[in-house]
Each structure stands twice: as structure tokens, then as C-alpha cells.
Amino acid sequence: MSHHSIEHSLPPDIVEAALPYLSLGDLRNLSLTNKYFHKLLDFNSSSTLWHELFRKSFGSLHSDTEPLESSQNSHYMSCCELILRNRYPDEPWSKLYQIRSFNTKLYTWGSLKHARLGYTTATYPSLPAGVINNAGMRLQFGINSPVQVPWESDIRESASTSDDNSIASVAAGGFSFQILTKSGKLYMTGSTYSGGHRGPGPVEGQSDYNPFQHLITHAERSLTLFNGRTPRRGGVFPINTTSSMPLERPHENLYASFEEAERILDQKLAGNKHIRRLFTRDIIQVDMTGSGDFTVDKENLDKVKFQSVSSGRSHILALSDQGDLYSWDGPDVEQGIRIVFNELPTKETNPVIKIGCGWNYNCVSIFDVGLVVWSSRNALKENELSTAANYKVIPNTNVMSGDDKIVDFACCANMCVFFITAKGDELRLFANDAVHKVILPVDGRIVKIVGCYTVLAIFTDHSCYTVNVLEDQVVTRTLVKLELEDPEDMIVSLSTGDYHTVALTSNGKIYTWGLESELCGCLGLGDREEIVHGRQIGSIEHLRSTRVTKPALVNIGNVDYTCLAVTAAGWQTAALILT
Structure with missing residues (x-):
């Protein structure tokens, strides 16, 4: 040889x-x-x-921010790769990897409610007064320009520390942002991801087994009573030192194990109390053999590492590097629940390829199975670590090669799933348990689609379009071809909130348009005076709302910035920006 x-x-x-x-x-x-x-x-x-390492860390194909890779697209590049290559055409991939790892910061703007931006005006005293939308001295509605989120990203003691502080991706739900680090840790901004609303969790009338509640009840009922007295709050209960004079003294806290578990699971980002880490139910251990202890497996806190995340209106879906799906899908779900699909092949033979959240449901692409959707799951039972989704498989979406291979899908509201094939000649819609062809007068081959709530974005090899989706139907007359200020630039990524849209171009610039409700600042174009009278790109609509009808460039001071990713939902927007 x-x-x-x-x-x-x-x-x-x-x-x-x-x-x-x-x-x-x-x-x-x-x-x-x-x-x-x-x-x-x-x-x-x-x-x-280094190009492959870059893709593994920052160019994931597993979430709905990017299309599935097509076998017919041998030169596929993620949005982040394309923008960085345009910005630094002569740098090697090892250098681009370092730039992406250490020079990318998280910026947010929009509504201040629930600390969803990752900060408040009280905890971020250095915020310039001009970025805060006020209606009187005491009313603060939102942030009207991109603001860097406080994040411990300058610590370089070890590789793991650097990976923890390097943001790989960010997703937006209706009430918060979800932040995925290069190390596979998942964080959430604000006080709630659900806003108190039900997501695609347990079917109505059911609820997950709650080990906290169950063990507290068990501990209180099993406690030996002294003189017929029950324990008081804080684990204090009365005892008698004589038969005639009852005294009280502190006793061992009944709830110590619960409080310790809550303390361990309540991990906040260093220096920012409005960003906390999300964990899965797998790491909680319950001892019902007699002691009633409730513990958290500290050794396995970092065992589950995530590689992609997606958000709906009031739920989160994440995919681990071991191919497991975890769902946060209701106001009572604090730790992610592992999702399985009964009667489908295992992840070892048929892994999940991509995940996506609709407004009130989930959709995943599974190898050789197809697109799988669900809007509810079984309640998690005692002594179980996973639960089954009540799923449907969209017919004829399991083709793995050729022109009929599914190369991308997008989710809107009410179980409306759009998908395209490698041929890219038509758009298909799954709604009301049936698949329909959607004919739209777009120019070129369809290569990517993005959906959220009532808007679908369609990317062709020539242009980008948006169209409204209402009551499970595409409203053809609302089809709009997006035009930018710079004709040489093109839109490569797009995300929508409740009433506004944010787009990212191949040159790393941000454009926004739509309705900015109640002075929330979600467009990031400055205050109302700047939008309406300064730049003259919008108009006043109602008392505290402003509308911008065409894509408008977002400025960050006087800095010539480069943005690598954008996301929007609810009344807020976020971006990953090179500094």
C-alpha cells in the first residue's frame, strides 16, 4: 500500500x-x-x-434561525458565517472563530416589563436618559435604542469560563429571551417566560407531578407531633419541658432540603440578577424511603448541554447535544421536561435534525420520519423523567434525498406549518390535518422560510418577501417584496414579534418596521420625535403608538457596527453584535 x-x-x-x-x-x-x-x-x-469548529459552535442547523442544509447546496453558509466572511474576507477561520467567541455582545431593546430585556432602569443606572421612553417622570415604558446587556464576558481564567461567557445564540419568546452559551448552558431573562399562559404542556385538566409540593406535604404529615402540636412556619414547633409550662425553641428546619435545592437551582448570571440559568428535571432527586429528602445532583448540573433553542409565545424548546428534547411549556414548569415520542424510532437511529416553536405548539424534523408536531403532552408522573408528546407526523415529509427532500420548515400560529423542498419551486402548508400547496408570485427558487405568529417570511435566491397568515390561510394580497435603503445589501435573516419585524442583512446591518405599541421601543429607532420628525420614517398612531411601514436602518450611536443575529417576539428585540 x-x-x-x-x-x-x-x-x-x-x-x-x-x-x-x-x-x-x-x-x-x-x-x-x-x-x-x-x-x-x-x-x-x-x-x-476551524471552519468546522465554527459551525459546531455558532453555525448550528438545528434551530429555526437557519434552514436545514440541502444536499444540492454544496456551498451552504449560515447567516453568521456569511456576514463574518463579508466583514473579514481575508481572515482565516481560526481568527473568525476567536472574533465570534470573544467580541460578540448581546443587545436588547423594547418593553421593560418583567425585566425581559435582561435589565431594568433601576439595576442599570448608567442607561442614557435618551434611550428611555417616558410619559411623565414616573412612567417608563421601554428602551428605544439597542443597549448592551450587562454580561460577565471578560473573564478568561479558563477555557470553560470563556465558553460560559460566549453567547452562541439567542431566541425570543413572548415575555423573555433565551440565551444559549457556547458551553451549552441555557439562560432566561426576566421573571417569566410564560407570562402566566399555558403552552403546549399537559393536556387541560392534568398537571405534572410536583416533587416540591409532594415532599413538603409528606414531611409535614409524617412529623412526630409533640403534645398534639404541629410545626410552625420555618420548621419551629413547640415542645414541653414540664407538664405545666410549654416552651418553644427552634428545631431542625423541615424544609431545609427544599430550600437548599431551590438555592442551587436559582443560579443567576454573575453581576446580573435578571438573567438566570435554566435546568432540567433530570437533576432533581427525591428520596421517599423515609427521610423525605429533596436533593439536586450537583455533580450533574452541567451534564445536559444544549445545542439549540427555540421559543414560542409562552414556551421554550431545547435540543441537547445528546439528541434529547426538553420543554418548558407552562407557568408551573420551572425545570425542562424531557419529551419522547411513543411508537417512533429512537434518537440513536433517527435523531432530531431541527427544532422550531410555533405560537402555541412545537415542530421538529426527525431523520427518516419527517416533520412531527404537537400542541400538548402527557403530564409527568411520579418517578418518571420523561413524558410523551401527543404528536402528529406530517405526511410525506420523510424523504431524505432528491428534489422532494424537506430543506426547511417554519411555524406560525395554530398548528400552521410551512415547508419547502430542495427543488424550491413551491410552498406547502400543513393546516387542519392536511397538506396544501401555496402558490405565490415570488421571483426565484425558495431557499429559506421563517414564521412567527401571523407573518411568514420567504427567502428566494433573488429576494425576500413577507406575507400574512390568518385563520390557517395565506393572505396572498398581503405579499410584500422587501426593499432596503442600500440596494447592494440583502436580507439574510428575519424575525417578527407581535406587531413588529426585525431583519438582518448580509453586511450585518439591522432593519426594523411595524407597530411600536405603547411607547415600548421595540423598533429600536429612537424616540417618537426622532422617528416621526427627525428621520421622518414613521407616523403617530393612537396616543402612544408609532408605525413604520418600510424597513428602517437601526443605528447604534455613531458606531459602524456588524450584527450577526437578530430575534424578536412579544414587544422586544435582541441582537448579537460585534464590538
């Missing part, structure tokens, strides 16, 4: 095609196998390796 045999049988393009299926450890081991693989995958100099 000649020394060229490996190069001939496994040329670089074949090796590169296999890299997405290898873990970081696998890549390191492969690079040490022989000189050929070391040259291709050398951590110090290999452009091939």
Missing part, C-alpha cells in the same frame, strides 16, 4: 463532509492518527478544522 492511498481513497472533500458527524474529541483523535489527517485537522493551522 503506497503512502498516497489514504489521500486517494479519502480526499479532503470527503473528510470535510464527515466532520459534522464527529465530536470535538473525535476530531482531536483523528488529527493524531497520521500525517495526512494531522495536516487536514491541525488545531494550529487547519482552515478546514
Whole structure:
């Protein structure tokens, strides 16, 4: 066997095609196998390796921010990759990896309710007065321009610390943002992700087993009573030192294990009490053998690492690096519930490829199964760590190759799922348990779609369009081709809130338009005076609302910024911006 045999049988393009299926450890081991693989995958100099590491950390195809990769699109690049390559055309991927890891900051703007922006005016005293929308001295409605969220991102003691502080992606729900770090940790802004509303959780009339509530009741009922007295709040209960003089003294706190568990699970971001970490139910341990202890497995706090996250109006869906799905889907769900699909193949043979949240339901693409949707699940029972979704499989979406392969899907309200094939010649809609073809006069092949609430964005290889979706129907007359101030720039990503839209261009610029309700500031275009009279791009609508009808450029002071990702929902917007 000649020394060229490996190069001939496994040329670089074949090796590169296999890299997405290898873990970081696998890549390191492969690079040490022989000189050929070391040259291709050398951590110090290999452009091939660093491009793949970039994709694994920041160019994920598993969430609804990006389309599924098409076998017919050999030069696929995520939005982040495309923008960075445009900004730094001559830099190697190792340098782009460092830039993306350490120079990207989170900016938010919009409504101040529930501290959903990751800060409040009280906890962020350095906020310039001009970015706060006021109606009188005491009424503060929202932030009208992009503001950097306080985030401990300058600590470099170790690689793990750096990975914890490097933001991989951000998703927006109706009442909060979900932030995924490079290390796989998931955080949430504000005090609520659900706003008190039900998501696609337990069917109506059912509720999940609550170990906190159950064990508190168990502990109180099983406590030995002294002189017929029951424990008082805080674990204090009366005892008698004599038969005639009852005294009280502190006793061991009945709720100590619960309070300790709550303390462990209440992890806030360093220096920011409005951003807390989300955990899964898997790490909670309950002892019903007699002690009634309620503990959290500290050793496994970081066991579940996430690789993608998506948000609906009042729920969150996340995919772990082990291929497990976790759902936060109701006001009583504090820890993520693992979701399974009864009677479908296992994740080992048929993994989840992509996740997406609709307004009030979830949709995932499963290898060789197709698009799977659900709007409810079974309640979690005692001694169970997972529960089954009440799902449907959209017919004929399991094709894995050729023109009929599903390359992207998008979710709007009320179980309306849109999807496109590799051929890109038509749009299909699943609604009311049936699949329909949607004919729209768009120019070019459809390559990507994005949906939220009542708006669907359609990307072709030439242009970008939006169209309204109402009562399970596409309102054709509302189709709009989006035009930008700079004709050389093109929209590569788009997200919508309740009444506003934010778009990201190939040059890393942010454009917004729509209705800014109640002075919430969600457009990020400055105060009303600036929008209506300064830039003359909007008009007053009602007492405290402003409408901008065409995409308008978002400015960040006088800085020539580059944005890498945008997201919007509810009355707020977020962006990942290079600084």
C-alpha cells in the first residue's frame, strides 16, 4: 500500500463532509492518527478544522434561525458565517472563530416589563436618559435604542469560563429571551417566560407531578407531633419541658432540603440578577424511603448541554447535544421536561435534525420520519423523567434525498406549518390535518422560510418577501417584496414579534418596521420625535403608538457596527453584535 492511498481513497472533500458527524474529541483523535489527517485537522493551522469548529459552535442547523442544509447546496453558509466572511474576507477561520467567541455582545431593546430585556432602569443606572421612553417622570415604558446587556464576558481564567461567557445564540419568546452559551448552558431573562399562559404542556385538566409540593406535604404529615402540636412556619414547633409550662425553641428546619435545592437551582448570571440559568428535571432527586429528602445532583448540573433553542409565545424548546428534547411549556414548569415520542424510532437511529416553536405548539424534523408536531403532552408522573408528546407526523415529509427532500420548515400560529423542498419551486402548508400547496408570485427558487405568529417570511435566491397568515390561510394580497435603503445589501435573516419585524442583512446591518405599541421601543429607532420628525420614517398612531411601514436602518450611536443575529417576539428585540 503506497503512502498516497489514504489521500486517494479519502480526499479532503470527503473528510470535510464527515466532520459534522464527529465530536470535538473525535476530531482531536483523528488529527493524531497520521500525517495526512494531522495536516487536514491541525488545531494550529487547519482552515478546514476551524471552519468546522465554527459551525459546531455558532453555525448550528438545528434551530429555526437557519434552514436545514440541502444536499444540492454544496456551498451552504449560515447567516453568521456569511456576514463574518463579508466583514473579514481575508481572515482565516481560526481568527473568525476567536472574533465570534470573544467580541460578540448581546443587545436588547423594547418593553421593560418583567425585566425581559435582561435589565431594568433601576439595576442599570448608567442607561442614557435618551434611550428611555417616558410619559411623565414616573412612567417608563421601554428602551428605544439597542443597549448592551450587562454580561460577565471578560473573564478568561479558563477555557470553560470563556465558553460560559460566549453567547452562541439567542431566541425570543413572548415575555423573555433565551440565551444559549457556547458551553451549552441555557439562560432566561426576566421573571417569566410564560407570562402566566399555558403552552403546549399537559393536556387541560392534568398537571405534572410536583416533587416540591409532594415532599413538603409528606414531611409535614409524617412529623412526630409533640403534645398534639404541629410545626410552625420555618420548621419551629413547640415542645414541653414540664407538664405545666410549654416552651418553644427552634428545631431542625423541615424544609431545609427544599430550600437548599431551590438555592442551587436559582443560579443567576454573575453581576446580573435578571438573567438566570435554566435546568432540567433530570437533576432533581427525591428520596421517599423515609427521610423525605429533596436533593439536586450537583455533580450533574452541567451534564445536559444544549445545542439549540427555540421559543414560542409562552414556551421554550431545547435540543441537547445528546439528541434529547426538553420543554418548558407552562407557568408551573420551572425545570425542562424531557419529551419522547411513543411508537417512533429512537434518537440513536433517527435523531432530531431541527427544532422550531410555533405560537402555541412545537415542530421538529426527525431523520427518516419527517416533520412531527404537537400542541400538548402527557403530564409527568411520579418517578418518571420523561413524558410523551401527543404528536402528529406530517405526511410525506420523510424523504431524505432528491428534489422532494424537506430543506426547511417554519411555524406560525395554530398548528400552521410551512415547508419547502430542495427543488424550491413551491410552498406547502400543513393546516387542519392536511397538506396544501401555496402558490405565490415570488421571483426565484425558495431557499429559506421563517414564521412567527401571523407573518411568514420567504427567502428566494433573488429576494425576500413577507406575507400574512390568518385563520390557517395565506393572505396572498398581503405579499410584500422587501426593499432596503442600500440596494447592494440583502436580507439574510428575519424575525417578527407581535406587531413588529426585525431583519438582518448580509453586511450585518439591522432593519426594523411595524407597530411600536405603547411607547415600548421595540423598533429600536429612537424616540417618537426622532422617528416621526427627525428621520421622518414613521407616523403617530393612537396616543402612544408609532408605525413604520418600510424597513428602517437601526443605528447604534455613531458606531459602524456588524450584527450577526437578530430575534424578536412579544414587544422586544435582541441582537448579537460585534464590538
